[in-house]
Amino acid sequence: EDQVTQSPEALRLQEGESSSLNCSYTVSGLRGLFWYRQDPGKGPEFLFTLYSAGEEKEKERLKATLTKKESFLHITAPKPEDSATYLCAVTHPGGTSYGKLTFGQGTILTVHP
Amino acid sequence: EAQVTQNPRYLITVTGKKLTVTCSQNMNHEYMSWYRQDPGLGLRQIYYSMNVEVTDKGDVPEGYKVSRKEKRNFPLILESPSPNQTSLYFCASSLRPVSSPLHFGNGTRLTVT
Numbered sequence: 001e002d003q004v005t006q007s008p009e010a011l012r013l014q015e016g017e018s019s020s021l022n023c024s025y026t027v028s029g030l031r032g033l034f035w036y037r038q039d040p041g042k043g044p045e046f047l048f049t050l051y052s053a054g055e056e057k058e059k060e061r062l063k064a065t066l067t068k069k070e071s072f073l074h075i076t077a078p079k080p081e082d083s084a085t086y087l088c089a090v091t092h093p094g095g096t097s098y099g100k101l102t103f104g105q106g107t108i109l110t111v112h113p
Numbered sequence: 114e115a116q117v118t119q120n121p122r123y124l125i126t127v128t129g130k131k132l133t134v135t136c137s138q139n140m141n142h143e144y145m146s147w148y149r150q151d152p153g154l155g156l157r158q159i160y161y162s163m164n165v166e167v168t169d170k171g172d173v174p175e176g177y178k179v180s181r182k183e184k185r186n187f188p189l190i191l192e193s194p195s196p197n198q199t200s201l202y203f204c205a206s207s208l209r210p211v212s213s214p215l216h217f218g219n220g221t222r223l224t225v226t
């Protein structure tokens with residue numbers, strides 16, 4: 001069964017303390033991996049899409065990387081406003097699963113001032 | 114403003130009373146999908162639609178129905194709700210099913226007593 005696992009479940013950082021979130025997947029024939037940010041009471045917001053191993057994308061203090069089995073979301077010098085739940089999701093290969101999307105359980109990030 | 118609109122935001126109902134959660138997008142997106150979010154289980158895909166009159170089951174379709182008669186609308190129907198369908202529901206849309214990021218609505222919190 002295709003699985004997406006995120007770790008850690010929760011992460012508490014001090015402002016300025018850099019760290020990484022992990023998303024590992026077992027979907028074969030990955031067509032795309034997405035990272036989203038979700039604030040309490042709101043729908044997830046798109047951050048990045050990665051398609052192939054070795055690809056990297058950056059946005060402000062966030063950098064996403066992809067290998068054949070996992071993705072990392074690196075947070076450099078985080079600020080309290082980076083506190084949120086971070087979700088990764090993978091799209092399935094073609095055939096009968098085309099269009100299916102599997103999310104990980106998310107990592108709850110809290111950044112203290 | 115480009116958006117996905119879900120209604121209602123909050124709904125409390127009783128077991129067995131049919132209900133519909135509406136979802137509408139104004140971005141001319143082909144792909145739409147429904148998710149439920151439960152603590153510890155993350156976002157799970159219920160149904161998705163690649164285009165008008167084309168719908169497919171996600172990972173947790175039991176107890177739900179959908180229809181896609183128009184491109185902009187994708188209602189979620191619970192014909193006989195049960196307490197285990199108490200959850201936070203999100204509708205989302207994207208231009209393409211695999212390569213485009215999802216735009217999420219603000220969610221519908223459903224309680225079935």
